[in-house]
Amino acid sequence: MPPADLSPTMRDYLAEVYRLTERGQTPGGYIGTSALADLLDVSPPAVNRMITKLKDAGLLEHEPYQGIRLTETGRREALKELRRHRIAEAFLVNVMGFKWHEVHAEAEQLSRGMNETLTERMATMAGHPAVCPHGEPIPTPEGEITPMDDGLLSDAPHDTEMEITRVLTREPDRLEYLAALGLTPGTRLRVLHAAPFHGPLQLKVGREYRIIGHNLAELIRAQVV
Amino acid sequence: MPPADLSPTMRDYLAEVYRLTERGQTPGGYIGTSALADLLDVSPPAVNRMITKLKDAGLLEHEPYQGIRLTETGRREALKELRRHRIAEAFLVNVMGFKWHEVHAEAEQLSRGMNETLTERMATMAGHPAVCPHGEPIPTPEGEITPMDDGLLSDAPHDTEMEITRVLTREPDRLEYLAALGLTPGTRLRVLHAAPFHGPLQLKVGREYRIIGHNLAELIRAQVV
DNA sequence: CCCATAATTAAGGATTTTCAAATTTTGTAT
């Protein structure tokens, strides 16, 4: 069955499922209902009902008591929604001068009113960005995406020149703090030392030295330059 | 009772009531249910139910079988919504390069996701316009508006230099046609002749001569320069 | 094997819509 028109809520669910899938906590590729409920700020039963609906539309598979997984169709729809969202974020930052910590919630609202024409025009004005302000890659209009070859800063090799690719939180406070430390996508740095037992990391950013906690380092992904 | 937070739908209704009130067809200031239903593309019962809700919120008065009228509170809320909508239209045209016939429906969608911060930033980028692309005045953030002193082109005096202030349709086809004739807000023109019995009007626009039907002239408002 | 935890079903509520039927108003024709 071809994907009829999806409601905005359905699209939000799909996008969030994809985000969780990407993060790849679970081995079988299945993701749990409660995790989704948490992220969407919604009760587990609400998730369950929506799962049934999305399954009936052929957008995901559901193994009861185990989890859900996007079908190929669902994946493509999720990526279209992610494109809308990330283009909106890039537009708000690149064109309208918002700060990166302000745009996630804003873009969530805004993207509900964006059709394809508007999305593409915004993409053009934002300079056809490859990644959103948080560093996540932006899918093509056709729903394709190039995976990134990066890893958590907390697992990064020491004394190696690296570049921050993306950050994994959307909490405004943390984002603002990271920006204040100069730890944004594109920044070059070097891990000098990591204290054992999930202790703090010592970084060299340009000429500056920084110390950040392990929990913050887990929110940063980087790749060897 | 103070106006709690209004749903987007409630705001849409209020805005549309205001638009109808402005047009001022009915003498008592009351406007009919069916007219609203038509404009909102919704059935009369839906309008009726929403009227009850808006009346309970103190946003409008309802005289059964006669019509509705905005309260002062309702008027202010309607104007806030109109500002969002018209700023969105101005932004789409002035900043993003859309044509004036494309933006009404687009702005309707988009304005649902616009909070006050975003609205004001869009206003700034659009150059703090006083009127929307169709010439309608844009209310202030506080919900105030300056009335225009203009009249229908079909009633305009002859051989008098006038300026188009606004157009009263949002139908893309008509708007595109008007633009092709050069009949957009700000344009100077002169009515040379109007055929009797609602016949066509002969206009002089710059050095060009134009003939338009009476029904089109009724969609254009102008004022003496 | 038991029991904490996670997932699911059951039941119900809010919002906004539609369709159908009842009611009021209005306009026209005798």
Next chain:
DNA sequence: ATACAAAATTTGAAAATCCTTAATTATGGG
């Protein structure tokens, strides 16, 4: 002027969406 038909408005019943809380069922580690 009055009566009747047409039009507009209102009310009632029910559906679509998406949410909640509370109770039930499955899973899997000690």
